[in-house]
Amino acid sequence: MTGQVPAFEMGPDTAALMRLRSLELRARLVMEGFWHGLHRSPLHGSSVEFSEYRPYSIGDDPRNIDWRVVARTDRHYIRKHEEETNLRCPILVDLSPSMEFGSGSVTKRDYALTLAATLAFLLSSQGDAPGLLTFDSALVEYLPPRRRPGHLRSLLLALEKRGKGGVTNFERPFRRVAELARRRGMVMVVSDLLAPVQELEGPLGLLVASGHEVIVFQVLDPEEREFRMGGAARFRDMETGRELVLDPALAADRYRARMSAHLEALRGMCAQLGIQRVLCGTEQPLQRVLEGFMDQRTGMSRVRRKEGAR
Amino acid sequence: MSFLAPLFLLAGLAAAAPVLFHLVRNRTREVKPFSSLMFLEETPLRMEQHKRLENPWLLFLRVLVVLLLAFGFARPFFARPQLALSGPGTRTAVLLDVSGSMRREGLWKQACAEAEAVLSKAGPSDEVAVFSFDSELREVFGFDRWREASPSERAARVRNALAEVQPGWDKTVLDGVLTEAALRVARAGEGAALRLVVVSDFQEGAKLDGVQGYQWPAGLQMVLKPVAPRETQNASLQWLRGESLGDAPQVRVTNSPGATVEQFALSWEAPGAGSQKKDVYVPAGQSRVVRLPEQGAEVLRLSGDREPFDNRVFRVPFEPRRMRVLSAGLPPDDGPRSLAYFLKRAFPKTPAAEVEVADPAVAGWAGADLVVLGEKASPDQVEAARAFATKGRMILVPAESERVATVLGALLGRVGAIEARGADYALLAGIDYRHPLFLPFADPRFSDFTKMHFWRHRRLDFSGVENVEVLARFDDGSPAVAQARLGAGAVVVLGSSWSPQDGQFALSSKFVPWMNALLEVSSGRAEGPKLAVCGDRLPVPAGADSVRFPDGRVEPVEKGGFFAGTREPGVYEMQPVGQKIAVNMAGEESRTQPVSMDRLQSLGLPLAAREETGGGGARDLEAVQVEGRQKLWRWLVVFALGCVGVETAVSAVVSGRKMKEGVS
Numbered sequence: 010m011t012g013q014v015p016a017f018e019m020g021p022d023t024a025a026l027m028r029l030r031s032l033e034l035r036a037r038l039v040m041e042g043f044w045h046g047l048h049r050s051p052l053h054g055s056s057v058e059f060s061e062y063r064p065y066s067i068g069d070d071p072r073n074i075d076w077r078v079v080a081r082t083d084r085h086y087i088r089k090h091e092e093e094t095n096l097r098c099p100i101l102v103d104l105s106p107s108m109e110f111g112s113g114s115v116t117k118r119d120y121a122l123t124l125a126a127t128l129a130f131l132l133s134s135q136g137d138a139p140g141l142l143t144f145d146s147a148l149v150e151y152l153p154p155r156r157r158p159g160h161l162r163s164l165l166l167a168l169e170k171r172g173k174g175g176v177t178n179f180e181r182p183f184r185r186v187a188e189l190a191r192r193r194g195m196v197m198v199v200s201d202l203l204a205p206v207q208e209l210e211g212p213l214g215l216l217v218a219s220g221h222e223v224i225v226f227q228v229l230d231p232e233e234r235e236f237r238m239g240g241a242a243r244f245r246d247m248e249t250g251r252e253l254v255l256d257p258a259l260a261a262d263r264y265r266a267r268m269s270a271h272l273e274a275l276r277g278m279c280a281q282l283g284i285q286r287v288l289c290g291t292e293q294p295l296q297r298v299l300e301g302f303m304d305q306r307t308g309m310s311r312v313r314r315k316e317g318a319r
Numbered sequence: 320m321s322f323l324a325p326l327f328l329l330a331g332l333a334a335a336a337p338v339l340f341h342l343v344r345n346r347t348r349e350v351k352p353f354s355s356l357m358f359l360e361e362t363p364l365r366m367e368q369h370k371r372l373e374n375p376w377l378l379f380l381r382v383l384v385v386l387l388l389a390f391g392f393a394r395p396f397f398a399r400p401q402l403a404l405s406g407p408g409t410r411t412a413v414l415l416d417v418s419g420s421m422r423r424e425g426l427w428k429q430a431c432a433e434a435e436a437v438l439s440k441a442g443p444s445d446e447v448a449v450f451s452f453d454s455e456l457r458e459v460f461g462f463d464r465w466r467e468a469s470p471s472e473r474a475a476r477v478r479n480a481l482a483e484v485q486p487g488w489d490k491t492v493l494d495g496v497l498t499e500a501a502l503r504v505a506r507a508g509e510g511a512a513l514r515l516v517v518v519s520d521f522q523e524g525a526k527l528d529g530v531q532g533y534q535w536p537a538g539l540q541m542v543l544k545p546v547a548p549r550e551t552q553n554a555s556l557q558w559l560r561g562e563s564l565g566d567a568p569q570v571r572v573t574n575s576p577g578a579t580v581e582q583f584a585l586s587w588e589a590p591g592a593g594s595q596k597k598d599v600y601v602p603a604g605q606s607r608v609v610r611l612p613e614q615g616a617e618v619l620r621l622s623g624d625r626e627p628f629d630n631r632v633f634r635v636p637f638e639p640r641r642m643r644v645l646s647a648g649l650p651p652d653d654g655p656r657s658l659a660y661f662l663k664r665a666f667p668k669t670p671a672a673e674v675e676v677a678d679p680a681v682a683g684w685a686g687a688d689l690v691v692l693g694e695k696a697s698p699d700q701v702e703a704a705r706a707f708a709t710k711g712r713m714i715l716v717p718a719e720s721e722r723v724a725t726v727l728g729a730l731l732g733r734v735g736a737i738e739a740r741g742a743d744y745a746l747l748a749g750i751d752y753r754h755p756l757f758l759p760f761a762d763p764r765f766s767d768f769t770k771m772h773f774w775r776h777r778r779l780d781f782s783g784v785e786n787v788e789v790l791a792r793f794d795d796g797s798p799a800v801a802q803a804r805l806g807a808g809a810v811v812v813l814g815s816s817w818s819p820q821d822g823q824f825a826l827s828s829k830f831v832p833w834m835n836a837l838l839e840v841s842s843g844r845a846e847g848p849k850l851a852v853c854g855d856r857l858p859v860p861a862g863a864d865s866v867r868f869p870d871g872r873v874e875p876v877e878k879g880g881f882f883a884g885t886r887e888p889g890v891y892e893m894q895p896v897g898q899k900i901a902v903n904m905a906g907e908e909s910r911t912q913p914v915s916m917d918r919l920q921s922l923g924l925p926l927a928a929r930e931e932t933g934g935g936g937a938r939d940l941e942a943v944q945v946e947g948r949q950k951l952w953r954w955l956v957v958f959a960l961g962c963v964g965v966e967t968a969v970s971a972v973v974s975g976r977k978m979k980e981g982v983s
Contacts, residue, residue, distance in 0.1 A: 110354035117354070203355040233354060242349040246356040260364040267358040 025043035026158035026295070027119045033165050039295045062086045093193070096194055097154035098132050099140035099186055100125050102168065103200030104149055108249040111291065120291045121199045121228045122168050127295060128197055133161045141167050144182035146175025153189065155181035176248045177204060184211030193220040202227045206274040214282055223284045224302075227275070231292050236264040322395035323946045330389035337381035341374065374973055380966040384959050392953035396946035403620050408444030410462065410511040412504045414436050414496065416519035417454040419908035421486035421546075421854070422628040423553075426520055429546035433518040434481060435888035438474045446511065448504075449477055452496040453489035455759075456853045461900065462507040488853040489887055490905035491522065494529030497541075497924075505536035513539040514927070521914045523544050524907030530922050540927040543919060548911075552578035554601065554624040555909030556585075556632040558621040558850055558901075559608060567610045568634065570619060575912060576604035583623035585609060588631070589616030613637070617901065629909045633869075633890050633901040635849045640672040642688040642842055645679045647704065648696025648726070656715060661817050661825040662691060666836040679703065691715045692730075694722045701729045709806025711862065713841035717816035727779075730810055731787075731803050735780030739797060744772040747799050749792040749797070755840045756790060756800070756811070759832045769964070771821030771829060773799075776815035811837060843896055852905040853888060856881040863893035869902075 026035055065074055065085035075088040102125045108118040125141070132139040133156070140154030141164045149172035152164055177200075186196060196216050200210060202225070216223045232238060238257040245252045272288075279286040287302045289295075322328065353359075413434050421427055434449060441447050446466065449459040460480040468476050497517070504513050513536060519525070521543070552575050559569040572583060581603060583597040585753040601607045611619070613636070621630040644666060652659035666674035679687070679700065690704045692714050708714045708730075716726060727734035739745070747768040752761040760766050778797040781787040784799055786804035793799045817825035824830055843862040851857055859866075859882055864881055865875045869889025876882045876893075883890065885902045892899045920926060 020756060036814050107354035110352070201354065203357065205357070238353070240349075242350050242351045244353045244356060244359065247352050247354055249356075251356055252350070253359055253361050255359060255362040260359055263360065264358045271358065273392070 026123065027115045027302065032122055032126045032168060033089065033162070036120045036130045036165070039123065039127040039299070041312075046319060056163075061089050063089055073204060088290075096132070096137040097190065097192060098137055098195040098197060099142055099154055099190055100128055101182060101186060101196065101198045101200070102141070102143045103145070103177060103198075104143050104172045106174045107177065107201055107203055109226070110230055110233070110247060112230050113292070115291045117228045117230055117291055120289065120295075121226075124226055124228070124289065124295060124298070125168060125197075125199050126165055127299070129164050130218055139164060142182055142186055143168065143170065143172065144178070145172035146178050148182050148185060149173075150184070153190075174248075177214040179204065179209055183216055187215050187219045190219070190221065194222070194313070195224065196221045197224045197226065199226045199228060201229055201233070202275060203233075206278055208272065209275070210278055213278070213284060217282045217284065223282070225279060225284055225286045226289055226298075226302075227286060228289045228291065231290055234290070236261045236268075248252040320395050320397055321942065323942060325393055326391055327392035327394075330392065331386050333389070334382045334385040337378055337385065337498040341378045365497035374969075376660050376779065377966060377969055377973065379970065380962050384962045384966065387955050387959035387962065391952040391959065394946050395951050395955075396942070396949045397951075408442055408446065410446045410504055410507060411437060411441070411448075411516055412500050413447065413449045413516045413518065414456070415449065415451045415459070415481075415484065416453070416491060416492040417451040417484060417486045417489075418525075419486070419488045419628065419904045420520055420522045420524070420911050422488075422493070422913065423520070423548045424550065424624055426546050426548050427486055430518045431481060433516070433544045433546065435478075436710050437516050438477055441474070443470045446507070447473070447477065448507070449481060450500060450503075451484050452491075452493075452500075453487055454492045454495075456496045456499045456503075459484055465624075487599050487886055488884070488904045489906075490852065490854060490907050491519070491525035491954040493517075493519070493521075493525040493527050495526070497530055500864055501536055501539055505539065515539065516544060517541065517542045518544045518546060520547070520911070521919065522908070523912045523914055524905075524910035524911060525914065526555045526907070526913070527919075527922060530924060532923065535925045539925050541924050542927050543916075543924075545913060545916075547913065548626075550625045551575070551912075552580060553629070553909060554578070554580070554583055555623060555624040555629045555906065555912045556619060556621050556905070557906045557909075558632060558634055564937075568611055568619075569608055569610050570632065571606050571739075572601050572621065573606035573609050573909065574601040574603055575910075578603040580625060583621055585611065586620050586622065587614050587616035588620050589614060624890055626911070629904055631888070632811075632903050633888055635890060635901045639670060640842075642666075642672060642674045642838060643682060643686055644674060644676045644689045644691060644838065645680050645682065645684065645687045646676060646693070647690045647700040648693030649691065650693065650695065657817060658693065658719070658816055658818055662834075665831050666838065667831070685702055687712070689713055689715065690840050691717070692726055693717070694719050696726055696728050698729065701726055705805065708749075708808035708810060712809035713808055713837065714805070714810045715813070715837060716810060717813045718779065719818065719821075721777060723777065723812075727810075727812060730805065730885060731781075731784045733783035733789075734812075735782075736777045737780075739778045739793070739795065740777050741795065744774055745776050745793040745795060745799075746773070747771060747791050748794045749789075751788075751790045753792050754788075754802075754964070756833065756836050765829075765832075768829065770825050771827045773815045773824070775821045779812060779814050808841075827964065831890055838847065850902060851885060851900055851902045853902055854905070855885055855902070856883045857885060857891070857900055860893055860896055860898050861882055862896045863898065865894045867892040867894055 011083070020122060026038060035146075062075070062078070063086065065087050069087050069099075073087045073089075078084065078086045078088075089280065102121055109116055111117060111119070129139040130186050136156070138154040138156035139161070141150065141152040142148040143151075150167040150170050152167050156295065179200075184268070198213075213223060213225070236257060238244075238261075241254070241256040243254045244251050274288065278284075285305065287305070289298045321869070398702060405977060415430050415434060422429065435570060438447060445461050446685075447460075448462045448465060451457050451459050455552060460477045464476065465473055497515070499679055500515055501513075554574045557571045557573065559571055570585070574581060574583075581601055584597045585599055586596045597609065597611065599607055599609055615636045617633055617636065619632050619634070624630050644662070646659060646662055649659045649662070650657050652663065654660060663676045666676060668674070675682075684703050684707055687707065689712065692701065692704050696704070704714050714730070716723060716730070721736045721738055724734055724736040727736070750757050750760075750766075750768065752758065752766065760768075773793065776793055776797070776799070778795075779801065781789075781798065781801060781803065784803055788802045789798045789800070790802055791798075791800040793814060797814055798812070801812045801814075803810045803812065815821045815824070817830060840861070843860060859876050859878060859880055861879070863876065864878055865873050866884070867873045868884075868891060869887060873894065874884070882891075882893075889902045890899055890901050
């Protein structure tokens with residue numbers, strides 16, 4: 010696949026990129042390539058947004074009085090705005106044992122961490138406040154969205170912290186985010202989403218219902234999509250430890266069918282909830298994935314604008 | 320090539336195991352981690368046909384290691400040609416323990432079975448003799464009889480001889496028996512391998528110390544065949560001394576270590592004793608002394624013990640003796656200057672005996688045990704005393720003055736008596752401590768007579784009398800104590816008297832024991848041993864000529880000799896004196912815990928390394944020695960270890976290759 014993409018668009022090779030130990034350096038490299046190739050602000054969210062009206066009380070700044078309301082109703086109301094800061098965007102990263110899988114030299118975890126770090130860089134460089142929540146069977150690390158010097162570095166450090174393992178639990182971390190990030194913002198989820206759709210629907214729906222804009226990056230290994238695993242063997246589930254003896258040649262067709270069904274169901278669910286879903290294969294260069302994401306996003310914003318004009 | 324342990328060659332069959340493993344190796348052992356099995360289902364495996372062995376070199380190495388180890392454990396050696404020739408046979412002595420502890424249930428059967436095993440393995444060139452032993456070695460079937468019998472009859476004859484042997488009650492003196500048996504086997508002939516097969520329960524009470532450091536005959540091998548009973552716990556009884564003084568009888572009840580039964584009961588076995596029992600609690604490995612009510616019974620029984628062979632003990636009930644001493648011709652008792660005064664006090668009443676000193680005019684001559692004859696005795700009295708002494712009793716004649724010659728003359732014949740003159744005092748010298756009268760003083764603690772001074776004494780002249788034995792002399796050489804035979808009895812003459820005017824005899828510590836010794840010798844009822852153990856030689860008391868066994872039969876015994884027939888426990892009676900002796904099994908036999916094999920080995924017994932089979936014993940021994948010199952098994956084990964090393968390296972290479980294939 011790398012051979013089909015011109016080198017200047019690609020940036021560094023994914024395998025070579027993942028060999029860099031420093032997550033910060035990886036993220037910078039991706040971002041630079043991204044800037045060079047795109048030169049476009051990734052996120053155009055306005056941070057000066059109307060929040061609510063409140064009766065004026067003595068001591069309030071008279072500049073905030075909405076004079077139009079005074080003219081209409083003869084009452085003094087304060088027009089409250091969203092905080093003057095930029096967009097707050099917690100990034101949720103799945104660190105469960107299944108993310109350790111990698112048929113080639115790149116594991117899904119490495120890929121997801123680099124992706125999360127790159128996103129954090131992008132947000133930070135644009136003046137937004139990135140936050141972080143990593144989870145597996147429990148919450149591993151949480152950094153609330155901030156925009157202050159040094160925050161990005163501690164975020165990168167937090168990203169590298171490992172959890173205890175166990176079966177991925179989406180319910181608890183997502184609920185936690187919904188509780189902590191009360192102000193509307195953007196929530197990015199980086200995970201393989203290898204769980205029944207019914208289990209995912211609730212937590213994602215909760216985030217959407219909290220008023221957040223949710224973007225899901227689904228990271229998958231090519232073997233997980235195609236399942237060409239060589240000869241018969243005992244397969245062990247990396248999360249539950251369950252073992253199955255099977256012959257991939259016999260099981261591959263059924264696997265692919267069920268995997269496609271799962272992806273289709275996910276797609277349907279995301280469309281229904283208004284979640285932007287980005288499918289990332291670990292064999293794909295990150296820049297390419299981000300470009301695709303941006304294209305998709307601009308398309309969506311155009312659609313939104315058109316819908317708004319109508 | 321020969322093998323010392325050929326059965327180990329069967330372990331070579333284990334070489335099939337690696338072949339099977341190489342054939343049935345299944346690829347599904349490989350474990351592949353996968354992110355999630357939620358879209359997977361178990362599928363039937365297509366079994367790959369392994370018609371071809373995997374990794375033949377590895378297989379070869381593994382099979383080789385197994386074969387080398389099996390071969391090494393079989394202890395191979397290159398036999399020398401002379402080993403194949405038949406040499407002289409083995410001379411085996413089977414020693415069967417017939418001590419009291421072998422009476423336990425099942426032991427004798429086991430012992431006979433062991434003897435039978437030796438007989439069945441004996442080859443035509445072997446010689447077998449059977450001995451039984453307890454405190455001494457007894458021949459049951461000797462080497463001579465074996466040689467005389469034809470080979471086909473030998474075993475049957477030994478069996479016949481063995482059928483008459485049963486365990487007895489004697490104690491085990493294993494050390495003496497072993498050394499004697501070793502000598503007998505060694506002396507029975509030349510040129511054969513010597514073997515002692517000892518079949519015993521090897522109980523703790525067996526005497527074993529004597530074999531330590533014993534120089535065993537060269538070439539002798541000892542095979543120990545312990546026989547073990549079904550019941551290992553045992554309680555036993557043992558009388559305590561002190562009973563003869565008339566105390567309540569005391570018995571010690573001992574329980575074996577590790578016993579589970581700790582509650583016992585004691586009861587007398589006598590018609591009038593009833594079923595009255597005394598409960599005794601004895602913890603395992605401990606003993607308790609129990610005081611029993613005197614009921615005059617001879618047998619005490621212990622109940623509650625699971626091993627009954629030593630649960631009955633015998634005793635002779637205590638009866639105080641009543642004796643009479645007659646004094647005739649002594650001056651009347653007029654205080655502490657007279658002889659009669661001290662004579663009455665010479666026989667104090669004890670729990671064991673009650674002695675009456677009487678005048679023959681009052682008490683008569685019948686039933687007297689001793690007569691003391693003074694110089695004033697009338698001729699009738701002297702004649703009566705003479706008649707008394709000829710029946711086997713004794714007369715004591717103290718020489719109060721020269722007038723004693725009259726009495727002695729009437730009794731013995733012509734005896735001279737002259738008042739001795741000279742030194743201030745005389746001492747006793749030349750005492751015959753072997754004589755029963757002086758036996759109580761034989762111990763050096765009591766043999767000092769130098770503090771006993773005689774102020775006055777008489778020089779007695781027995782030159783005219785036959786059968787006179789001087790037991791002690793004064794330091795001037797004249798007889799101080801002389802014994803002259805008179806019929807079956809004797810006259811004991813003192814060269815002085817015990818009057819304080821004559822000397823310090825009556826006031827010394829020797830007087831009372833000496834007079835009592837005289838009384839006992841005279842009465843013939845000396846306090847002999849009342850308790851003995853089986854196998855003891857009992858002294859035959861004076862006057863006894865036969866012995867009544869516990870089962871009622873009576874056998875004559877040598878007078879004044881020893882009776883050695885105490886084979887069974889029970890009460891023996893010396894007749895006609897009526898002295899009873901209770902014989903019990905030796906207490907050591909009740910200590911039935913087996914001696915550990917470590918202790919037996921530490922005694923330096925020439926134990927055989929392993930039991931050889933009958934006829935080929937010598938050849939096997941030589942094979943062991945040849946194999947011990949060659950030690951081929953060491954090289955085989957070294958080679959096997961080398962193969963293991965190579966196998967490890969090869970399998971590392973193979974698995975490394977496989978992993979690479981798996982990754983690609």
